Amino acid sequence: xxxxKDLALRFPxxxxxxxxxxxxxxxxxxxxxxxxPSIWDAFSKMPGRVYQRHSGDxxxxxxxxxxxxxxxxxxxxxxAYRFSIAWPRxxxxxxGPVNExxxxxxxxxxxxxxxxxxxxxxxxxxxxxPLTLAGDGGWTxxxxxxAFADYAEIVVKRLGxxxxxxxxxxxxxxxxxxxxxxxxxxxxxxxxEAFAASVHTLNLAHGLGVQAARAVKPDLPMGIVIxxxxxxxxxxxxxxxxxxxxxxxxxxxxxxxxxxEGSYPVxxxxxxxxxxxxxxxxxxxxxxPLDWWGLNYYTPLRVKADTxxxxxxPMAETVPPTPGPELTDIGWEVxxxxxxxxxxxxxxxYPLPDCYITENGACYNDEPQDGVVNDQxxxxxxxxxxxxxxxxxxxxxxxxxxxxxxxxxxFEWAEGYRMRFGIVHVDYGTQVRTLxxxxxxxxxxxxxxxxx
Numbered sequence: 001x002x003x004x005k006d007l008a009l010r011f012p013x014x015x016x017x018x019x020x021x022x023x024x025x026x027x028x029x030x031x032x033x034x035x036x037p038s039i040w041d042a043f044s045k046m047p048g049r050v051y052q053r054h055s056g057d058x059x060x061x062x063x064x065x066x067x068x069x070x071x072x073x074x075x076x077x078x079x080a081y082r083f084s085i086a087w088p089r090x091x092x093x094x095x096g097p098v099n100e101x102x103x104x105x106x107x108x109x110x111x112x113x114x115x116x117x118x119x120x121x122x123x124x125x126x127x128x129x130p131l132t133l134a135g136d137g138g139w140t141x142x143x144x145x146x147a148f149a150d151y152a153e154i155v156v157k158r159l160g161x162x163x164x165x166x167x168x169x170x171x172x173x174x175x176x177x178x179x180x181x182x183x184x185x186x187x188x189x190x191x192x193e194a195f196a197a198s199v200h201t202l203n204l205a206h207g208l209g210v211q212a213a214r215a216v217k218p219d220l221p222m223g224i225v226i227x228x229x230x231x232x233x234x235x236x237x238x239x240x241x242x243x244x245x246x247x248x249x250x251x252x253x254x255x256x257x258x259x260x261e262g263s264y265p266v267x268x269x270x271x272x273x274x275x276x277x278x279x280x281x282x283x284x285x286x287x288x289p290l291d292w293w294g295l296n297y298y299t300p301l302r303v304k305a306d307t308x309x310x311x312x313x314p315m316a317e318t319v320p321p322t323p324g325p326e327l328t329d330i331g332w333e334v335x336x337x338x339x340x341x342x343x344x345x346x347x348x349x350y351p352l353p354d355c356y357i358t359e360n361g362a363c364y365n366d367e368p369q370d371g372v373v374n375d376q377x378x379x380x381x382x383x384x385x386x387x388x389x390x391x392x393x394x395x396x397x398x399x400x401x402x403x404x405x406x407x408x409x410x411f412e413w414a415e416g417y418r419m420r421f422g423i424v425h426v427d428y429g430t431q432v433r434t435l436x437x438x439x440x441x442x443x444x445x446x447x448x449x450x451x452x
Contacts (some may be wrong), residue, residue: 001341003042003418004383004444004445004448005112005451006446007172007290007383007386007387007390007445007448008172008445008446008448008449008451009016009284009448009452010386010387010390010393010394011016011386011390011449013395013449013452014043014079015227015401015402015449016049016079016115016119016192016250016400016401016402017078017080017401017403017404017446017449018078018079018080018081018082018085018119018121018401018403018404019064019073019076019078019080019081019082019184019403019404019405019407019423020049020081020082020358020359020403020405020406020407021082021083021084021406021407021408021410022083022084022123022126022127022410023084023086023089023128024038024040024056024059024086024128024411025051025056025059025060025126025406025410025411025413026059026060026062026126026324026408026411027049027056027059027060027061027062027063027086028056028057028058028059028060028061028062028063029061029063029064030055030056030057030062033089033099033101033102033104033105034089034092034099034101034102034125034170034225035086035088035089035099035102036092036093036130036131036132037088037130037131037335038086038087038127038128038129038130038131038186039127039128039129039130039134039186039187039422040055040056040127040128040186040413041056041057041131041136041184042054042131042134042186043187044056044186044189045110045183046188047292049186049188049207049319049414049415050415050416051414051415051416051417051418052416052418053416054411054416054417054418055411056261056411057180058114058436059286059410059429060168060309060408060410061225061427061431062160064396065431066105066109066112067112069407069408069425069433070109070112070113070116070118070171070406070432072258072408072435073114073118073407074117074118074434074441075115075118075165076116076439076442076444076446077368077447077450078134078400078442079119079358079401079432079434080118080120080121080164080193080265080403080437081113081118081119081120081121081122082122082123082358082403083109083122083123083154084119084122084123084124084125084126084128084170085122085123085124085159086102086123086128086153087125087129087130088128088129088130088131088152088156089101089102089103089105089106090154091097091130091147091150091151091154092130092132093130093132093133094129094132094133094144094147094151095132095133095147095150095151096281098154099415100255103154103155103158103159105136106155106158106159106199107158107159107251109121109196110159110162110163112329112450113161113162115432116163118156118369119151119164119439120162120163120164120253121163121165121166121167122166122167123162123167123169123225124148124151124152124155124166124168124169124209125148125167125168125169125170125205126166126170126171126320127170127171127175127179127185127186127413130145130366130407133147135188135421136185137199138159138182138187138198139175139176139179139180139197139201140180140194140197140198140199140219140330140386141201142204142217142277144201144205145201145204145205145208146444147178148205148208148209149167149205149208149209149211149212150212150345151209152208152209152212153212153216154215154354155213156213156217156220158218159247160181160213160216160220161217163220163265165221165222165223165291165292166213166220166221166222166223167185167203167215167223167224167225167294168206168210168222168223168224169202169206169209169221169224169225170208170225170296171207171225171226171227171228171296172199172202172224172226172255172340173226173228173255174227174252174433175197175198175202176198176202177195177198177251179192179198180194180195181195182199184414185413185414191274191330192312192316193274194277194349195272195275196275197275197276197277198274198369199254199276200276200277200282201277203255203258203259203286203371204282204285204286205285206224206259207285207287208285208290209260210222210288210290211285211288212277212299214302216408219378219399221291221292222288222291223290223291223292223293223294223356224259224290224293224294225293225295225296225359226252226255226294226295226296227245227254227296227298227359228256228295228296228297228343228346229248229251229300229301229342229385230300230301230335230338230339230341230342231245231248231251231252231300231301231303232243232300232301232302232303232338233302233303233304233356234245234301234304234319238305238306238399240303240307240420241308241312241451242305242365243304243305243306243315243316243317244303244316245352246267246313246314246315246316247301247303247314247316248394249267249268250267250268250314251301252317252346253265253268254268256346256349256350256372257350258283258287258354259290259361260287260290260350260351261289261350261351262279262283262284262286262287263283264278264283265278266320267313267314268313270311271312271314272282272312272313273347274342275389284433289353290355291353291354292353292354292355292356292400293352293353293354293355293356294356294357294358294359294403295343295346295354295355295356295357295358296357296358296359296360296405297338297339297342297357297359297360297385298359298360298361298362299321299333299335299338300326300333300335300338301318302318302319302321302333303316303317303318303319304316304317304319305317318414321333327365327379327386328362328363328364328377328381329364329365329419329420330412330415331360332363332386334341334362334379334381335382335387335389336385336387338364338388339357339360339385339388339392340388340389340391340392340395343355343392343397343399344392344397347396347397347398348413353398354398354399354400354425355397355398355399355400356399356400356402356403357389357399357401357402357403357407358402358403359406360403360405361378361381361382361405361406361423362377362378362381362382362420363402363412363420363421364378364420365418365420366420366425367425368425368434370439371434373425373434373435373436373437374437374439375423375436375437376438378423378438379422379437379438379441382404382419382442386402386445389402403420404423404442405411405422406421406422406423406432407422407423408422408423408424408425408426409421409422409424409425409426410422422436423435423436423440423442424436424438424439
């Protein structure tokens, strides 16, 4: 395999490369050592919610295989590992007594990373809300934001001394839009009221979480991970361009503007403000200065104006991609220019700190043949997107690092285990890990990067 030297040379020597996972998607052991159920434990067992009622009960059994998984990460030659901490392991009821065995697990995991020379990039919340909190309203209840701040304080007190950076929340859009408006993710609500309430609660939780973490460890670099949408109109017609801007504000501005400017988009407030419990001082709390932010990018969003008389804000209709070779196995369009365009657009619109690509990758469901997983399409995807990141950097966007999603195949939420994003194949029956050709390519790329 030829070393991708030319591509590697487009990144400076101090550019950070890593891999990423999330707790519920890989850990398993959902009822061990004091952990109580999350909303995903409950949701995955409801009929019709998750493909074939797959769940994270076993997942990749990382809770027991973490040492060999860290060895695997180290063998790739990456600088850093991004993972999430399971709130229901630390505070099984979301608040109240601390579960020391939960903290012990992450103590061991982080110590193992440090011992292997891996930088530590945890996320406090990657969707596994303690089920007890859901009973109190979940993300529609202001009390959840307050509970999150307490959780952040507990985690940073115990683990913060070994963290290189900390993210509060992963992908607010999925937590609000997918989970409370479209009903696709846990808890499966389809309500404008629940959606609007969740947006403000989540933004507030982020701000309170940053404050709580900094009160314990003021020098810990704090950020958030946002799956911003790269929005394109399907035509140059004025109504489609206007729809694209509304879709941008509805999907992106609803988080970026309060977090980075201390206000909500005017149209968002007009449409949903009555359902958002915005109190004096909230926007100042949300608008915490951040040290970095993370972008998760996979695919563009193409929209046209929704001219239906009953259309509601943002009056933009999503146009599905055309079937063809440039779709991944989950049906997402491959469009690397969407990444560079989005990075430049966001950097122009908002006063943003340094950026890290905290997730990027592709779903291709190639299986081992004689011990080899030939996922050339994933390699092609990565090459294109690495080039797009380099393009954005050369245009002046301060992108400082990249985390590939994902280290290994895992529980892909509503899709269960049928969709595979890993550069390492997992046989869920045996838990055998097999490096795919994309993992070998990434290792070669990283070696070329180190050699300069």
